[in-house]
Amino acid sequence: MSSLGAEIREQFPILHQEVNGHPLVYLDNGASSQRPRSVIEAIKRYYELDHSNVHRGVHTLGSRATDAYEGARDKVAAFLNAKFREEIIFTRGTTTALNLVAFSYARSVCREGDEIVLTPMEHHSNLIPWQQVAKATGATLKYIPLQPDGSITLEDAEKTITERTKIVSVVYVSNVLGVTNPVKELAAIAHRNGAVMVVDGAQSTPHLKVDVQDLDCDFYAFSGHKMCGPTGIGALYGKKTLLDNMEPIEFGGEMIDRVDLYESTFKELPYKFEGGTPIIAGAVGLGAAIDFLTEVGMDRIHAHDTHLAKIAYEQLSQIEGLTIYGPRDNRTGLVTFNLKEIHAHDVATVIDQEGIAIRAGHHCCQPLMRWLNVNATARASFYLYNTEQEVELLVRALRNTEQFFESIG
Known part of the structure; x- marks a missing residue:
């Protein structure tokens, strides 16, 4: 049993409301998490006291804003255990970070006949950029096959990844x-x-303790809004040796060193990839979110989220006609399912009347939906402020939904 959810809920103002006459049960954390009061206050304090553009002004507010922005970079670097702070590039989120790797790195190294290896479970953000690289360079996309439960094996990976893989x-x-x-x-x-190894960390960073040096990945992308931070901010980690040799893909102010009428030179890392006025308030909020998660403890968060997913799997499995997708074990923070022949959108709409928020649709994974032989699924995704009682409310609401559709069927 995990007591974390009950302990932490008071710090999240949005959770203390009713939806459709019921206490809110927010189980859509895979799409976006909620923010604790400390993150909200950090952003508010920045705008009330410290706002200015960064890296430019020599006045006091400019210095404060720059210190806050660069301080957030240091927090991200420590949170991921990056070797160098300049290996952290602030982006709008995972999608932007992956596109940066695809367009700056991959297009420069891939040639006709080279291979890019993915899996069929990838989010569109980690699929479409590589499709575009393949079209532009003549490289070939290859996929590590999925096992019947949706997992992959290292044996299949060994067969799929070859000397032609870039x-x-x-x-x-x-x-x-x-x-x-x-x-x-x-x-x-x-x-x-x-x-090189690229990791989409959108769903892992909120739930797992991430050490990019231990993983030995070359690039790692994540979003702040899924880990108690603001929307519109995320980061790309890249090994310094790779980033140094990559060209920027966005040009303008802030990322330049010297500009002449016909030629320009660019700043050093990380600034050559952060053209224009950066996402200053977002970085401040992300830094506050990292402080919050670090204080709670990522190991404790992982244990809590895994526990909720396990009991949700067990209880949902007892509902006749409910299909759960993915492995029983090795599951982090969510349960995806369909209830009989009821469309996932209808399931989500009905339980919303009981104040329960879940996701329904293809989850930006259309190829995976086709592999599962479904058009859509419903998804309950958990985070550190959710409780076992909320899992029970979800199960009860789904049983009520089943009865409702049977009564009108």
Whole structure:
């Protein structure tokens, strides 16, 4: 039993409301988490006291804003255990970070006949950029096959990744199946074949203690809004040796060193990838979110989220006609399912009347939906402020939904 949810809920103002006459049960954390009061106050304090542009002004507010922005970079570097602070590039989120790798790195190294290795469980953000790289360079996309439960094996990875592979890009935790992929082992296979390892960390960073040096990944992308931070901010970690040799893909102010009428030179890392006025308030909020999560403890958060997913799996499995997707074990923070022949959107709409928020749709994973042979699924995703009681409320609401559709069927 985990008591974390009950302890922490008071720090999240949004959770203390009613929806449709019922206490809010927020189980859509895979899409976006909620923010604790400390993060909200940090952003508010920045705008009330410290707002200015960064890296430019010599006045006091400019210095405060710059210190806050660069301080957030230091927090991200420590949170991921990056070797150098300049290996952290602030972006708008995971999607932007992955596109940066695809367009700046991959297009410069891939040639016709080269291979880019993915899995069928990838989010569209870790699929479409590589499709575009393949079209532009003549590289070939290859996929590590899925096992019947949605997991992958290292044996299949060894067969799929070859000496022609330039890039392996895999989600750490699937936003549909909940499976945690062996990215450390995949990185070792990739490196033995001369490829680089890219990790989509959108779903892993909120729930797991991440050590990019231990994983030995070459690039790691994540979003702040899924880990108690603001929307519109995230980061790309990249090994310094790789980032140094990459060209920026966004040009303008702030990222330049010298500009002449016909030629320009760019700043050093990380600034050459952060053109224009950066996401200052977002970085401040992300730094506050990292402080909050670090104080709670990532190991404790992981144990709590895994526990909720386990009991949800067990209780939902007792509902006749409910299908759960993904492995029974090796599951982080979510349960994806369908209830009989009821469309996932209808399920989500009905239980919303009981104040329960879940996700329904293809979850930006259309190829995976086709592999599962479904059009859509419902997803309950948990975080540190959720409780066992909320899992029970979800199960009861789904039983009520089943009865409702039977009564009108």
